[in-house]
Amino acid sequence: MQTPELPTLNIIGAGRLGRTLARLWYRRGVFAIGGICNRSIESSASAREFIGAGNAVDKLHAMPPADAWLIAVPDDQIAATAETLAPHLPANGQALVFHCSGALPANALAACTPALLVSAHPVHSFADPQRSLDELPGATVALEGDEAGVARLQHAFHALDCHCLSLTPEQKVLYHTGSVMACNYLTVLMDISLQTFAAAGIDNETAKELLAPIVLQTARNNFALGTERALTGPLVRGDVGTVARQLQALEALAQREPEHSAPSEAYRTLGKAALPLAKRAGLSETARRQLAALFSAHRNDTTP
Numbered sequence: 001m002q003t004p005e006l007p008t009l010n011i012i013g014a015g016r017l018g019r020t021l022a023r024l025w026y027r028r029g030v031f032a033i034g035g036i037c038n039r040s041i042e043s044s045a046s047a048r049e050f051i052g053a054g055n056a057v058d059k060l061h062a063m064p065p066a067d068a069w070l071i072a073v074p075d076d077q078i079a080a081t082a083e084t085l086a087p088h089l090p091a092n093g094q095a096l097v098f099h100c101s102g103a104l105p106a107n108a109l110a111a112c113t114p115a116l117l118v119s120a121h122p123v124h125s126f127a128d129p130q131r132s133l134d135e136l137p138g139a140t141v142a143l144e145g146d147e148a149g150v151a152r153l154q155h156a157f158h159a160l161d162c163h164c165l166s167l168t169p170e171q172k173v174l175y176h177t178g179s180v181m182a183c184n185y186l187t188v189l190m191d192i193s194l195q196t197f198a199a200a201g202i203d204n205e206t207a208k209e210l211l212a213p214i215v216l217q218t219a220r221n222n223f224a225l226g227t228e229r230a231l232t233g234p235l236v237r238g239d240v241g242t243v244a245r246q247l248q249a250l251e252a253l254a255q256r257e258p259e260h261s262a263p264s265e266a267y268r269t270l271g272k273a274a275l276p277l278a279k280r281a282g283l284s285e286t287a288r289r290q291l292a293a294l295f296s297a298h299r300n301d302t303t304p
Contacts, residue, residue, distance in 0.1 A: 005032075007067035008032045008033070008065075008066040008067050009022065009025065009031035009032070009034060009066060009069070010034045010037070010064070010066035010068070011033070011036050011037070011047070011054070011069075011070045011072060012060060012063075012071050012081055012085070013070075013071060013073035013074075014036045014037075014038055014043075014044065014047035014048075014051070014072065015072060016126040016127070016129050017072050017122075017126045018047070018070060018072035018100075019051055019129055020126055020129045021070065021100075021160075022036075022047075022051045022054070022070075023050060023051045023129075023133065024133060024136065024160050025160070027052070028160065029159075030155075030156050030160075031068065032053070033053040033054035034055065034065075035063030035066070036048050036054040036055065037057050037058065037059070037062070037063055038056075040058055041056060041057070043058075044056035060081075060085060061088065065090070066095070067094075067095065068095070068096040068098070068152075069097045069115075070099070071097065071098070071109070072100055075101045075104055078099050078101060078104060078108045078109065079109075079110075082097070082108070082109040082110070083111040085097070085112060086111045089115050091114075092114075093114035093115060093116070094116075095112075095115040096115065096116045096118065096149050096152055097112045097115045097118075098117070098118040098145070098149065099119055100120055101119060102121040102142070102172075102179055102180075103172075103173065103176045104119060105119055105144060105145075105172055106118050106119040106146070106149075106169070107169065116145070116152070117146055117149060118143060118144070118145035118153055119142075119143070119144045120141055120142070120143050120153050120157070121176065122136065122139055122140075122157075123139055123141070124136050124139040125183060136162065137161035139163070140162065140163045140164070140165055141157045141163070141164050141165070142165045142167050143164055143165065143167070144166070144171075144172050190211075192262050192266050193207075194207050194211075195262065195263055196253075196263045197210075197211075199253050199257075199263075227277060228277065228280050231274070231281050234246075235278050235283070235291065236274075236278045236281050236282065237283075238283050238286075238287030238288075238290075238291070240287060240290045240294065243271065243291060244294055246267065247267055247294065247295075250264035250267050251264045271291065272292070272295045275295075278291075
């Protein structure tokens with residue numbers, strides 16, 4: 001019995017995300033890999049070597065016909081890339097064109113109409129493609145766009161053991177904002193924390209070793225217990241004096257070293273944002289008001 005021919009996938013922008021998905025789909029027999037187009041032939045060849053299949057090119061017009069096209073370029077280049085791609089698509093509307101931007105809806109690809117247009121955003125950090133090969137399975141992928149195209153990509157991502165979530169275009173921007181806050185800004189918060197440890201004379205490696213157990217435990221507590229029960233520390237205890245001393249120390253640091261103003265600014269902003277959560281977790285109204293006044297006070301005016 002003849003084996004059915006696999007649908008072909010072309011990749012425009014085979015960076016960390018593009019090459020990871022292509023290699024997983026190729027190895028799991030979901031797609032045959034066609035053209036791989038990056039800015040340079042050297043970059044395309046590097047992606048082809050990682051994927052293990054495909055033809056490396058450096059011009060879109062050199063790519064072969066395909067059943068599906070992944071546009072994995074930076075967000076601000078997606079619409080222009082779609083316009084360049086549009087003349088190379090079949091007129092029957094059967095081609096699938098998708099991007100993996102979390103911020104943009106499928107209609108960023110509108111130039112490729114009547115193709116099936118989809119946005120597919122894996123909730124995963126592709127910082128290291130080699131690690132992502134093992135860690136992507138089990139992740140959730142948010143899909144939005146043409147119904148038939150969404151169905152095809154659901155099948156493709158299910159084959160990678162991913163879960164799929166369907167969104168409307170209106171839901172997508174808030175969905176992605178929530179992802180940014182929990183993932184990207186967590187990294188920013190870690191960097192600010194490490195800056196603060198450095199100001200205390202604790203080197204980066206020691207600080208990371210110190211933080212790793214409690215940060216990972218806090219993450220586990222948030223998912224296992226919920227945010228109200230996971231919140232600990234001086235703020236939820238209503239320890240106004242401790243919060244004031246910490247804020248004073250951070251603002252003194254900012255005065256001595258203006259380039260390190262981020263810790264005090266983040267402490268005030270996150271402290272304000274934390275008060276409703278702390279109230280739900282048991283913070284008294286009196287303490288909440290005192291802390292709110294403290295976080296709203298002018299710099300250096302932090303006496304409780």
